[in-house]
Amino acid sequence: MFDVILLATANQGKYGEFKDILTGRLTRELLFAPRVAPLEVEESGATYASNAVLKAKAWAAASGLPALSDDSGLEVGALGWRPGLFSARAALGTDFDRNAQLLSQMEGHTNRRAFFVADVALATPDWTLVCEGVCGGRITGNTSGKGGFGYDPLFVPDGFDLSFAELPTEVKNKISHRAKAVQNLLEILDSWKIL
Amino acid sequence: MFDVILLATANQGKYGEFKDILTGRLTRELLFAPRVAPLEVEESGATYASNAVLKAKAWAAASGLPALSDDSGLEVGALGWRPGLFSARAALGTDFDRNAQLLSQMEGHTNRRAFFVADVALATPDWTLVCEGVCGGRITGNTSGKGGFGYDPLFVPDGFDLSFAELPTEVKNKISHRAKAVQNLLEILDSWKIL
Numbered sequence: 170m171f172d173v174i175l176l177a178t179a180n181q182g183k184y185g186e187f188k189d190i191l192t193g194r195l196t197r198e199l200l201f202a203p204r205v206a207p208l209e210v211e212e213s214g215a216t217y218a219s220n221a222v223l224k225a226k227a228w229a230a231a232s233g234l235p236a237l238s239d240d241s242g243l244e245v246g247a248l249g250w251r252p253g254l255f256s257a258r259a260a261l262g263t264d265f266d267r268n269a270q271l272l273s274q275m276e277g278h279t280n281r282r283a284f285f286v287a288d289v290a291l292a293t294p295d296w297t298l299v300c301e302g303v304c305g306g307r308i309t310g311n312t313s314g315k316g317g318f319g320y321d322p323l324f325v326p327d328g329f330d331l332s333f334a335e336l337p338t339e340v341k342n343k344i345s346h347r348a349k350a351v352q353n354l355l356e357i358l359d360s361w362k363i364l
Numbered sequence: 365m366f367d368v369i370l371l372a373t374a375n376q377g378k379y380g381e382f383k384d385i386l387t388g389r390l391t392r393e394l395l396f397a398p399r400v401a402p403l404e405v406e407e408s409g410a411t412y413a414s415n416a417v418l419k420a421k422a423w424a425a426a427s428g429l430p431a432l433s434d435d436s437g438l439e440v441g442a443l444g445w446r447p448g449l450f451s452a453r454a455a456l457g458t459d460f461d462r463n464a465q466l467l468s469q470m471e472g473h474t475n476r477r478a479f480f481v482a483d484v485a486l487a488t489p490d491w492t493l494v495c496e497g498v499c500g501g502r503i504t505g506n507t508s509g510k511g512g513f514g515y516d517p518l519f520v521p522d523g524f525d526l527s528f529a530e531l532p533t534e535v536k537n538k539i540s541h542r543a544k545a546v547q548n549l550l551e552i553l554d555s556w557k558i559l
Contacts, residue, residue, distance in 0.1 A: 211410060218421050218492060219414035226413050296552045297413060299492040357491045361556030 173198040177207075177228035177238035182318030187237065189342045190191060190351045202228055202236070217288035218299045225292035229261050239347060241287035243320045244260060245271070245308060247278035247342065253286075256320065264319055268312050271323060279306040285333075285346040300357060302349025316327075317341060368393040369486075372423035372433035374403075374549060377513030382432065384537045385546045397423055397431070412449065412483035413437060413494045420487035434542060436482035438515045440466070440503060442473035448481075451515065459514055463507050477503040480519060480528075481542040484549050495552060497544025512536060 174197050176187045186199050202208070210227045214220035220240035228236035242256035252259035252271070260270040269351060275281070283306055290299045305327045312322035316335025321333035326344055331339050342348050369392050371382045379396050384395060403420045409415035415435035423431035430449035435535070437451035447466070449455035455465040470476070478501055485494040500522045507517035509529025520540055528536050535542050 214409050214414045214418065215406060216418055216421060219409045219418040222417045222494060223409065223411055223414040226411060290548060294493065297494040299417060299494075300490065353490060 173200055173232040173234055175200045175202050175228055175232050175236040175290075177225050177236040178319070183239055183347070186233035186342060186345070186347055187239070187351070189338060190254050190348050200234065202232070202276040210258075212240065213319070217286055218290070218301065221252070221290035221299055222292070222297050226297055229292040229294070235291060235293045236268070237289060237291050239287055239289045239350070241285065241346060243271075243324065244276070244284045244286060246282040247280045248274055268320060268323055271308070271320065272310075272312070275308055275310075278317055281309075283308050283324060285320075285326075287346040288348040289347070289350040291354060291358075298354065298357065300350050302346045302351070302353060304344060304346040306348065311330035367557065368395055368429055369481050370395045370397050370423055370429040370431040372397050372420050372431040375513070376436055378542070381537060381540070381542055382434070382546070385543050389550055395429065397427070407435065407452075409435070411448070412481055413485070415449070416483040416485035416494055417487070417492050421492060424487040424489070430486060430488045432484060432486050434482055434484045434545070436480065436541060438466075438519065439481060440470070441477040441481045442475045445468055459532035463515060463518055466503070466515065467505075467507070468488075470503055476504075478519060480515075480521075482541040482545040483544070484514060484545040486549060486553075490532050493549065493552065495545050495548035497537060497541045497546070497548060499541040499544065 176184050176199055179202060179223040180186055188199055208228055208231050210224045212220045214223055217240040221238050225236045225238035230236060242253045244253045260267045285304045288299055290297055305332045306324050308323050309325055309332060314322050314332045316338060317334045324333050326333065329336060371379050371394055373379055374397060382393055403423055403426050405419045407415045409418055412435040416433050420431045423433060437448045438447045439445040448533035456463045473475055480499045483494055483496045485492055486558060501519050503518050504527060509517050509527045511533060512529045519528050522529065
């Protein structure tokens with residue numbers, strides 16, 4: 170149906186994950202969006218799904234290519250499921266600053282339950298499809314590991330004792346929220362015979 | 365794939381149009397959302413598509429049913445393509461008040477070009493699909509007709525001399541932005557063998 174897909178993100182971490190997740194599943198060329206159509210999209214939606222659609226459609230319109238986007242967040246039970254939608258903007262600065270802020274907010278909380286949630290959207294000129302993926306886990310007491318990005322050093326997924334930043338990339342990219350969302354999307358596209 | 369679809373709108377006008385457009389095309393039962401799951405969804409998105417996804421997913425989650433939603437607007441060239449996303453909230457009060465406001469904003473403008481745009485979203489537990497439809501036309505100098513809803517009495521579609529509120533329902537529901545969006549959605553679902 171299409172020869173190339175634009176990975177509609179300016180986030181190098183997400184780009185790398187998408188590439189890893191999609192390699193072997195898709196024979197199409199994957200383009201890194203900032204090289205094709207540098208674009209700032211305000212993530213103004215009230216849900217991951219609506220933000221993902223917003224971004225995928227904007228990048229697709231700017232580039233003329235089918236565009237695959239992601240909106241994701243970390244939902245922490247003890248913090249009323251925050252930062253959630255505001256994960257990437259929870260604190261000024263870098264991932265390091267946001268991890269430090271989350272750790273300080275978690276001080277004294279024994280309930281460490283958390284979920285990573287991702288919605289991925291594929292936008293073409295004719296339609297946009299969105300699917301979701303969720304990964305349950307817990308917030309650790311200290312950052313650990315150097316892999317991944319965002320809150321990965323603080324998140325230990327269910328069934329593991331290592332954080333997303335410590336787990337081998339190929340493990341994270343099988344079980345993560347983003348991997349599940351992409352998996353769901355591919356299954357739908359597959360079942361609809363458009364892959 | 366599913367036996368019933370929730371028409372995810374509390375707007376009686378949209379509900380009627382959806383029913384007309386879908387009758388004969390879908391054998392499924394169509395449910396009027398407020399009877400099933402009364403729900404207020406804030407339309408906070410920055411695009412029709414993201415708003416449509418927001419609403420369809422919210423109604424689907426509240427009802428447990430597949431939900432079909434719409435977000436639409438009137439884009440007027442002389443007004444910088446406003447009211448657009450804010451069509452339903454452009455003025456307090458009723459459709460009558462909003463039509464009166466638009467007419468007064470158009471005074472003295474010779475460029476009467478306008479587009480009605482609709483995005484429809486179908487949300488299921490596994491995926492959400494969005495398609496768009498556009499109908500070109502012009503803004504008249506006076507309201508005319510009693511059919512339809514919203515800005516229909518002020519909008520004359522290309523190829524016609526009557527407003528959307530004057531045209532027979534079966535004509536409007538073949539050529540309208542909403543009809544085209546639904547048509548696009550049905551074609552995709554059809555080609556993907558899920559109807």
